[in-house]
Amino acid sequence: MKTMLIATALMALTAGAGLSQTVRMGTEGAYPPYNFINDAGEVDGFERELGDKLCEMTEMTCEWVTTDWDSIIPNLQSGNYDTIIAGMSITDERMQVIDFTQDYFPATESAYMALNDGVDITSAVIAAQTGTIQASHVAEGGATLLEFATPDETVAAVRNGEADAVFADKDYLAPIAAESGGQLVMLDADVQLGGGIGMGLRKSDTELKAKFDDAITAMKADGSLNEMITKWFGADAVTF
Amino acid sequence: MFAYCSDPSQLDGLTWLSCYLTTGKHFDFYWSFVTVLTLLAVTAPAALAFGFAGAMAARAPFLPLRVIGKTYTAMVRGIPDIIFFLFFVIALDQGIEWIMHQVRCPDWSEPIRQGLEFRVCPEAKVPHGSAPQSVHRIYGAGLAVFTFALVFGAFVANVLSGAMAAVPRAQLETGESYGMSQGQVFRRILVPQMWVYALPGLSNLWMILLKATPLLFLLGVQDVVYWARELGGAKTSAFEYPHPDWRLWYFLVLLVFYLAMTKVSEIFLTRLQRRLSHGQATADGEAQRRAAA
Known part of the structure; x- marks a missing residue:
């Protein structure tokens, strides 16, 4: 701890001079x-x-x-x-x-992505990342919200059937759906949020x-x- | 890494894999194993030191010292680890910066706490804001090691004070009758003999510490779990090496790593136990004496 403090003190002394x-x-x-x-x-x-x-x-x-x-x-x-x-x-x-x-x-379009387009987003289980505007949007509606810490996990949850659909920024989901070889589809229910x-x-x-x-x-x-x-x-x- | 890796989209099979496994990101992953082992190598002795100090304080003849030692073990053992890892680290970090602030910016007039913000003067930032990211990482790892050592030290303290109490009184009395002082009895008789009693407890703690290293991830250290999750996640063509969700494989690697670590530890600890029992007035020591005779 002590050496750490000395090291950082030295850094601070040497770094401050004239840099942006x-x-x-x-x-x-x-x-x-x-x-x-x-x-x-x-x-x-x-x-x-x-x-x-x-x-x-x-x-x-x-x-x-x-x-x-x-x-x-x-x-x-x-x-x-x-x-x-x-x-x-x-x-x-x-x-x-x-x-x-x-x-x-x-302001971005948020979109739903699911395994098939028959998912009813008003009552389904929807995965979203914790603390995002998408998560609050799902929480306010009638659907069941399933929160994950990372965006990647929200998509994985749909793939393995834990959630019916994932709700996130369209720009994030669209490439994933496009490259999934037809496994994942975008639902036609975009929402403008934020x-x-x-x-x-x-x-x-x-x-x-x-x-x-x-x-x-x-x-x-x-x-x-x-x-x-x-x-x-x-x-x-x-x-x- | 290899010359043929310049355009990964043209590769397939093993060539693709050889390029994939040698990306900069994968080297970060391989390095994170070294990071975890290094942190373990630092944390274990530090926890032992904390524990030894705690155990000594808890049996000190001087009352306030005894109270400190006992409070330390009781408090840390009683508080859930997760609180230490989530709350204590932040408090420690802010505490250090608060002290630096008092030392370096005595004339600062604005309040340090503004609503939810914690704002010290720029000179008091630890590490300094302009320091390279590596310094910030090392500092973060330092805080993590300190927290681990503090938590595990409390458990070690309890194990060691139990072990100190287990050394037969007759052994200590013999030392006293030879005219040794209390300090000499402690150093020459009590400490060398207590390890055999402490070892089972300490080996448990070592195993728990080993398996608790993924908690480093909670403290913001980019450890093996962080990289396994980051690398294993599905990758679109925004990345050079797109692939589906491979987290299972990455976590299998971690499983093998941790199993190997625990196995090696077990072998080592068994040997140590045998060595420490040699010549001791315990059942193990007695069994060794008979086998040799």
Whole structure:
């Protein structure tokens, strides 16, 4: 413990001099194409590219950190990283505990995916990831909600019959259904949820929020954000 | 890794597999076994040290020390592990930062707690915000080891104080009659003889510790379970090596790993028990003496 403290103290002394501000970017790394860990073991995806671009524009150094979705907000609050950039939709409920930048991705369509299209989503058992807007949506309706910690587990639950359908962002489910060889189908019951995806920040970090807001505004204005969205989500994706 | 891996979509069969198993992500997985073994190698002696200190404190002649020792074992043994692993680590982390904050930023006027936020001055962040991710990982692992050592140390303390009490009184009296001080009796007679009584309890704890290492995952250490889950999950073509849900195979690997570890431990512990019993006034020691005679 003692050597650890000395080591970190030394680090702090040597690191601080003249470098640009370091921002620790917190993400989940399990939600392609938004964010995932690629085969080289690094964070990759739309949000990685966007985050790196934003950091370049604001002249800050970015350090990527992955964490469980469950604890992604508490870890931000206790200062383990400075931003959440993990496909997190802006909702009133979340706005009470953290702040968001303006949206960098328009309000998303959420969709159901099941083994066959005969599933009645008003009464079936629906799998969703804990703490997502999709989970709250299912909980408010008549269907039975089955929660899982990771997106991957929600899909696995449908495959092995534990749940009748999975409810998640359409952009996440569509490639899975397309590559399942007909095993999984998308149901024709899309729902628009949330107020777009934004970057989550601590309420006290107003300066950082302003910086990112400006950078996102600039990217929206010159069309580079739309380009990036089309690159990762296909030509049909909703853009600004 | 291999030159022919540059375009995985063109590969199949064993070539595909050889490329798949040598991706950067898989090396992270292989390394995580080393991480787990390293953390075990650090945690076990640390827990033993905590336990030894706890057992010594619990039988100290000085009352406040005795109270501390007994409170430590009673409290930690009584509190569910999961609370330690979820709550204590956060409290410890924030505690360290709070102290650093008091030392480094005495002039800071804003409150540290703002609603649910915990905000110390940037200089007080441990590790520093600009430190590379590896430092953050090591720090996280350090907290994990400390927590494990604290929890298992309490159990070790109980085992050791039981073992100390089991050493025959006559042995200690013999030492005293030779004019040894209390300290000398403790070091020369009590401690060397107690291990044989402590070993069954300690070996149980070692096995439990070994099997509890997947809990590291709860503490944010990217251990074998994290990578098995991450690699085993179904992969779409967003990845270079798409595959269906292979978690079963990855968890089978973990099963084999843990079975091998427990088997090796058992063999080692049995040998140690035989060695420690040699020349002792116990049934085992007596049996060895007779067999030799």
